[in-house]
Amino acid sequence: SQQGEEDPQALSIQEGENATMNCSYKTSINNLQWYRQNSGRGLVHLILIRSNEREKHSGRLRVTLDTSKKSSSLLITASRAADTASYFCATDAGTALIFGKGTTLSVSS
Amino acid sequence: DTAVSQTPKYLVTQMGNDKSIKCEQNLGHDTMYWYKQDSKKFLKIMFSYNNKELIINETVPNRFSPKSPDKAHLNLHINSLELGDSAVYFCASSPERGYGGYTFGSGTRLTVV
Numbered sequence: 199s200q201q202g203e204e205d206p207q208a209l210s211i212q213e214g215e216n217a218t219m220n221c222s223y224k225t226s227i228n229n230l231q232w233y234r235q236n237s238g239r240g241l242v243h244l245i246l247i248r249s250n251e252r253e254k255h256s257g258r259l260r261v262t263l264d265t266s267k268k269s270s271s272l273l274i275t276a277s278r279a280a281d282t283a284s285y286f287c288a289t290d291a292g293t294a295l296i297f298g299k300g301t302t303l304s305v306s307s
Numbered sequence: 308d309t310a311v312s313q314t315p316k317y318l319v320t321q322m323g324n325d326k327s328i329k330c331e332q333n334l335g336h337d338t339m340y341w342y343k344q345d346s347k348k349f350l351k352i353m354f355s356y357n358n359k360e361l362i363i364n365e366t367v368p369n370r371f372s373p374k375s376p377d378k379a380h381l382n383l384h385i386n387s388l389e390l391g392d393s394a395v396y397f398c399a400s401s402p403e404r405g406y407g408g409y410t411f412g413s414g415t416r417l418t419v420v
Contacts, residue, residue, distance in 0.1 A: 231408055235348075240311075240397060243408030284348060294340055294363050295409060297350040 204287055204301045211305055217274040219301040221287030222267075228290045230263055232272050235284045235300070244272075244285075277305045310334050313398050313412035320388055321420055328383045328415045330398030338362075339381040340409070341373060342397045350397070356381050388419045 205220045221230070229248045233241040247254045247263045247270070254261045260273040274281055282305045288295040311332045320326050332339065340363075341353040354373040355363035361373065370386040381398060398412040 233408075233411075240411035240413045241350075241399075241409070243410065246408050286350070294352040294355045296352065297342075300348050 204285070204298045206301060207299070208302045209304070211277055211303075213277060213279055213305055213307045215277055215305075217277050217281070217303055217305070219272045219285055219287075219303070221270045221272070221298055223270075223287075223289045223298075224268065225289075225291055227265075228292060230261075230270050231288045231290065231295065232259075232261060232270075233286045233288060233297075235286065237283070241286065274303075277303075279305050279307045281305050310410050311398055311400055311412040313396075313415050315415060316413065317416050317418075319418045319420065322388055322390060324388050325384070325386045326388060326417070327385070328396055328398075328417075330381045330383070330412060332379055332398075332400040332410070334400055334402075334410060336400035336402050336410070337378055338401045338403075339375065339378075340399045340401070341381065341383050342399060342411075344395045344397060344414070346394070354381075354383075385417075388417075390419050393417055393419045 203222050229246050231246045232244045235241045245256045245261050247261050258275045263270045284300045284302050286297050286300045288297045313330050338357045340355045342350050344350045352365055353367050356375045358378045359375045372384045375381045395414045395416050397414050399409040401409045
């Protein structure tokens, strides 16, 4: 069953701009993770945020988690053409990761 | 060194055939998974094994049978292939659940004709 729902479905920006993607989910979770998938490739783990954390940073990535609203956001700062990919949130509720439908990000130079 | 490797990368076969996809991880992880990604990029969990033991078996037709000969390998066998089985199948592994991200293989694109 689907847990996460990303918003927007697609996002087009210019290089240097920031990209924000949102994820909403339905049930209690242990942690929430974000993944990137380049076209025709496997998923790559970006960042994990635990249910007792509110914000986490990794390089140009910033993730927030609001468990009261059951939502998370991924911010990519100073986007590059190489950031063009699909981004998925995934929730860990104790079994296997449940993925959302993803946001397709296109960064043009 | 490839952390999670899947073979084959592409698989084209006729309806009714039986095929297998192999997966191996060299990360020392205890848990392995099979996911199916459809044409709309939706990823759905199919199976999960922890140290050779089946722990998740989602609503998947029993034509799909996973096999884990050891904790580094998780293979997927599919009997009587149907057109609707066409998808990309991903193998993944993880450390103890809740303590790290998953490492995914590069996927096997299965096309049933």
